Amino acid sequence: MTDTTPTAVADADITPDMRGKSLKQERRWALWGSYAALTMFTFMFLIPPIYTVTTSLKTSAEISSRDGNPWLIQNPTLQNFVELLTDDHFQVFIWNSVKITAVVVVVSMVISIMAAFALARMRFWGSAALATGVFLTYLVPESLLFIPMFKIVGSLGLMNNTWSLMLLYPTLTVPFCTWIMIGYFSSIPKELDEAALIDGASYPQMLIKIFIPVALPGIIAATIFAFTVSWGQFLYPLAFLFSSDQMVLTVGIVTELIRGDVFAWGKLMAGSMIASLPPVIIYAFLMDYYISGLTSGATKG
Amino acid sequence: MVQASEAQAAYKSTIISDESQVSGFRKILRRRSTIAFLMTLPLILVIVGLVAWPSMYSVYLSMLNKKMTAFVGFDNYAFLLKRSTFQMIIFQTCFFAVVAVVFKAFFGFILAHLMHNVPGKKQRVYRGLLLLPWVIPPAMSTLTWWWLFDPSYSAFNWALNVFGGPTIPWLGETWWARFSVILVNIWVGTPFFMIMYLAALKSVPEQLYEAASIDGASSWQKLIHVTLPMMRNIISITVLFSLILTFANFDIVRILTNGGPQDTTHLFSTYAFQVGIQSGDIPLGAAVSLFMLPILALFAYFILSDVTKRTKEEL
Numbered sequence: 001m002t003d004t005t006p007t008a009v010a011d012a013d014i015t016p017d018m019r020g021k022s023l024k025q026e027r028r029w030a031l032w033g034s035y036a037a038l039t040m041f042t043f044m045f046l047i048p049p050i051y052t053v054t055t056s057l058k059t060s061a062e063i064s065s066r067d068g069n070p071w072l073i074q075n076p077t078l079q080n081f082v083e084l085l086t087d088d089h090f091q092v093f094i095w096n097s098v099k100i101t102a103v104v105v106v107v108s109m110v111i112s113i114m115a116a117f118a119l120a121r122m123r124f125w126g127s128a129a130l131a132t133g134v135f136l137t138y139l140v141p142e143s144l145l146f147i148p149m150f151k152i153v154g155s156l157g158l159m160n161n162t163w164s165l166m167l168l169y170p171t172l173t174v175p176f177c178t179w180i181m182i183g184y185f186s187s188i189p190k191e192l193d194e195a196a197l198i199d200g201a202s203y204p205q206m207l208i209k210i211f212i213p214v215a216l217p218g219i220i221a222a223t224i225f226a227f228t229v230s231w232g233q234f235l236y237p238l239a240f241l242f243s244s245d246q247m248v249l250t251v252g253i254v255t256e257l258i259r260g261d262v263f264a265w266g267k268l269m270a271g272s273m274i275a276s277l278p279p280v281i282i283y284a285f286l287m288d289y290y291i292s293g294l295t296s297g298a299t300k301g
Numbered sequence: 302m303v304q305a306s307e308a309q310a311a312y313k314s315t316i317i318s319d320e321s322q323v324s325g326f327r328k329i330l331r332r333r334s335t336i337a338f339l340m341t342l343p344l345i346l347v348i349v350g351l352v353a354w355p356s357m358y359s360v361y362l363s364m365l366n367k368k369m370t371a372f373v374g375f376d377n378y379a380f381l382l383k384r385s386t387f388q389m390i391i392f393q394t395c396f397f398a399v400v401a402v403v404f405k406a407f408f409g410f411i412l413a414h415l416m417h418n419v420p421g422k423k424q425r426v427y428r429g430l431l432l433l434p435w436v437i438p439p440a441m442s443t444l445t446w447w448w449l450f451d452p453s454y455s456a457f458n459w460a461l462n463v464f465g466g467p468t469i470p471w472l473g474e475t476w477w478a479r480f481s482v483i484l485v486n487i488w489v490g491t492p493f494f495m496i497m498y499l500a501a502l503k504s505v506p507e508q509l510y511e512a513a514s515i516d517g518a519s520s521w522q523k524l525i526h527v528t529l530p531m532m533r534n535i536i537s538i539t540v541l542f543s544l545i546l547t548f549a550n551f552d553i554v555r556i557l558t559n560g561g562p563q564d565t566t567h568l569f570s571t572y573a574f575q576v577g578i579q580s581g582d583i584p585l586g587a588a589v590s591l592f593m594l595p596i597l598a599l600f601a602y603f604i605l606s607d608v609t610k611r612t613k614e615e616l
Contacts, residue, residue: 141549232438
């Protein structure tokens with residue numbers, strides 16, 4: 001009662017009840033405004049993906065005819081997908097992408113989990129400097145290093161060979177994965193490893209039996225990151241691969257489906273959709289891990 | 302005397318046992334550091350062998366002549382700086398990065414606020430859909446943008462024409478092409494800002510807003526005096542991260558315009574690719590890409606000092 005007295009005095013003609021109503025109304029308007037604006041933004045942001053799907057379901061004849069609404073489909077067909085998926089080259093691209101991504105994800109996770117454990121829990125000479133080094137390496141973009149890499153890959157005899165990508169992708173995945181794993185490992189209470197040490201566990205045992213199970217959400221987030229990076233990387237395969245038996249999806253779609261001035265847009269869009277699908281599916285099922293990996297890169301550590 | 306010697310002996314023995322403990326402890330320490338070294342060895346190999354060494358090698362390469370037979374010092378850099386094409390590329394790279402990051406930060410901020418108003422379950426739906434541009438591999442989504450910008454079949458132009466608008470040369474004219482590559486970059490990067498800001502907004506304690514309301518603050522005042530100061534850290538670090546990524550961007554320009562028209566949309570990365578790999582002048586290409594280094598180093602320095610500052614605050 002004493003709380004409401006000052007307001008009642010200040011604006012005597014407005015009863016507390018009316019004030020509450022207008023505030024509620026204001027909130028409701030803000031909510032509806034937010035819905036409207038968000039819906040509009042979402043629609044605008046989804047125009048390109050929608051158009052990818054639309055075009056991929058059209059026949060070449062329909063795409064090249066200039067009458068009719070390009071945003072609508074007259075005769076939907078799956079022909080583009082069938083043609084691509086039965087194409088020998090395209091199957092090789094898919095296989096190469098899967099192979100490279102699988103190897104890179106496993107290698108990066110092994111390297112970064114081991115290193116992050118050592119950096120988070122075993123203070124040793126130079127560990128702080130190494131952690132800083134990890135962070136700095138994460139900030140080095142691939143477009144800074146592809147020229148010397150071109151020479152190095154050439155001198156290793158790995159030019160036009162998927163092995164070159166398996167060797168180089170860890171430079172893009174390992175630093176970030178290590179960085180976020182250090183954050184997750186550091187958040188595990190120290191009492192847990194003291195208890196394990198008293199029970200006579202060795203450091204490797206401690207890592208496998210305690211840290212990995214406890215930090216599983218972080219490991220999933222890091223794995224998703226490693227997967228997305230190696231699946232979607234474009235510059236390195238463009239620079240180091242040139243024959244279609246070694247090509248990966250991202251570059252293969254661009255270089256193989258565009259021959260001279262002939263653009264098979266239906267197939268291009270179908271290919272782009274197939275290549276986008278694995279990250280999108282993973283994202284759809286593991287959205288929370290995906291987002292925690294995204295935000296912890298800058299906020300943790 | 303006897304007592305004294307006894308005491309001495311006892312003292313000695315404790316020292317000895319202490320010593321044996323120390324040496325045992327040292328052994329553990331040694332073992333521990335050996336394990337730590339072995340565990341970090343692969344990481345060290347990646348950092349030193351595949352990042353640090355190539356960077357140094359890049360500097361060396363950039364000081365050779367085209368056939369890589371003679372050392373020419375800084376001639377490549379001087380040559381580049383004298384060319385008007387390259388001067389324009391320096392301008393275009395900075396213009397691209399700054400404009401794109403400003404708009405990404407702006408739209409991301411608005412979207413995060415709108416999402417914050419919406420209750421949990423619906424927020425998840427919007428968040429899920431709005432993050433899609435970030436999830437799709439950029440090379441693949443840029444292909445669709447290219448098709449949307451196609452000179453004769455552009456679906457954007459079709460829609461514009463329906464409403465009586467003009468036919469826009471999206472990728473054909475310098476400033477339209479610059480607009481287009483920036484637009485695509487904004488589309489790809491805004492969700493990242495949105496998600497970072499949303500996380501920051503959620504971490505602002507509700508009591509602060511309540512206190513501000515009691516003091517009679519308007520929502521604009523709350524934004525300026527409560528939200529922004531609380532989000533300052535996240536905003537600055539997100540902007541710096543994004544500046545690095547945008548500055549070094551390759552995929553979008555490479556696919557959309559490949560530098561055209563007349564090299565006016567080239568960035569350092571795409572120009573380095575054209576010069577170094579396509580035209581085979583590796584030293585000159587290395588010099589082009591190394592122009593990124595000072596600016597990236599500056600951003601990295603700011604990020605790092607921010608991160609260490611926050612780590613210290615947490616301790």
